Amino acid sequence: MTIQHTLSSSGGRGSATDLAARSAAAAAIAAAHAEAVDRDARFPVEAVAALRSQRLLGAAVPIELGGEGAGMRALAETSYALGRACASSAMIFAMHQTKVACLTRHGRGEPWREGLMRRIADEQLLLASSTTEGQNGGNVRTSAAAVEADADGVALERAATVISYGAQADGIVTVARRAAEAGASDQVLCVFLKEDYTLERLNGWETLGMRGTCSSGFRLRARGRPEQVLPARYADIHNQTMTPVSHILWSSAWAGIAAGAVERAQAFTRTAMRGAGGVAPPGALHYARAVSSLKQARALIAQGLDRFEAAADDPAALAALDAQTALAMLKVEVSELAVAAVSGALRANGLAGYRQDGDFSVGRALRDILSAPIMIHNDRIVANLATATLMAPVAPTLLA
Secondary structure, three states: OOOOOOOOOOOOOOOHHHHHHHHHHHHHHHHHHHHHHHHHOOOOHHHHHHHHHOOOOOOOOOHHHOOOOOOHHHHHHHHHHHHHHOHHHHHHHHHHHHHHHHHHHHOOOOHHHHHHHHHHHHHOOOEEEEOOOOOOOOOOOOOOOEOEEEOOEEEEEEEEOOOOOOOOOOEEEEEEEOOOOOOOOOEEEEEEEHHHEEEEEEEOOOOOOOHHHOOOEEEEEEEEOHHHEOOOOHHHHHHHHHHHHHHHHHHHHHHHHHHHHHHHHHHHHHHHHHHOOOOOOOOHHHHHHHHHHHHHHHHHHHHHHHHHHHHOOOHHHHHOHHHHHHHHHHHHHHHHHHHHHHHHHHHHHOHHHHOOOOOOOOHHHHHHHOOHHHOOOHHHHHHHHHHHOOOOOOOOOOOO
């Protein structure tokens, strides 16, 4: 059962106003180091330290377990603020909060797991995600590796093509087959802390953008307690939490990246118009289109938040085809709109946007945002939805 907490609107610690201020403080630090993080493809240590000092990593842990009970809307706003500052920091925050949501929504009622939630709030632990492996091509709904149980607990070994910030995290949340005899889609979610596992690097992370996520491939060898395997079916966790939360928070981060680029296009366009006596530069048309794309993305995220919040405590409502379609397509549509917005900002700024060394550069934003449509490929999501909706009736009326 999901336990929801609503932040108050007052200005005290844990309020929405306070959380926004703390998010802005962390984002300012992330922005100051974003260029170096991208250039050196290094983990954003300063930004994550700021998230810890601002107590943001444990903000969504329920109040009764030591957290602040921050809701999805507040987490989305933080992801957006970080996206405007440093794309890698935003995605790390979004992925971490997705894993925290899986624990708090599906791991309650067991002492070890609730103790971990308290530690996340108290120690500001950072959780990494490991969902892809081997040759599954990003299909997170099948696993090759299986959990093995014995008298000493449980063990897991899996070859992960990527584990975002795996070497820097305090723990890893991963998916696996329930047992050696289980089918590929009979999966469970496991959580292991740093002392529970070893990582053997399989490949590096030399990418066009999102370089600071440090999403190298590793062979994960883990051993832990039986309680570290969540009892819920991963299929339920995936539909009720993993997909909606990740798609909302990823989309918010991508919209933040787009907002940063559009802001630079606005500044360039204003500067150009002042220099030309009020005459708009040739690229102003592209600026207008970029603004429109960003507004559409933000509107879709707001709709996604409304839908998720309305159904968060109702597994049947979240499993309904309309909800699953809308929340799955949120990622597809916002990722495309964010790419369009940043591309429009580049064309609005022309050479000033193409250059890497000026105040109007959008090169880093463009490289980062190009990851959005291929981070769990949009084509895979749409193809899966096409199959799922084949037998669903087409709406007979406009508002049906």
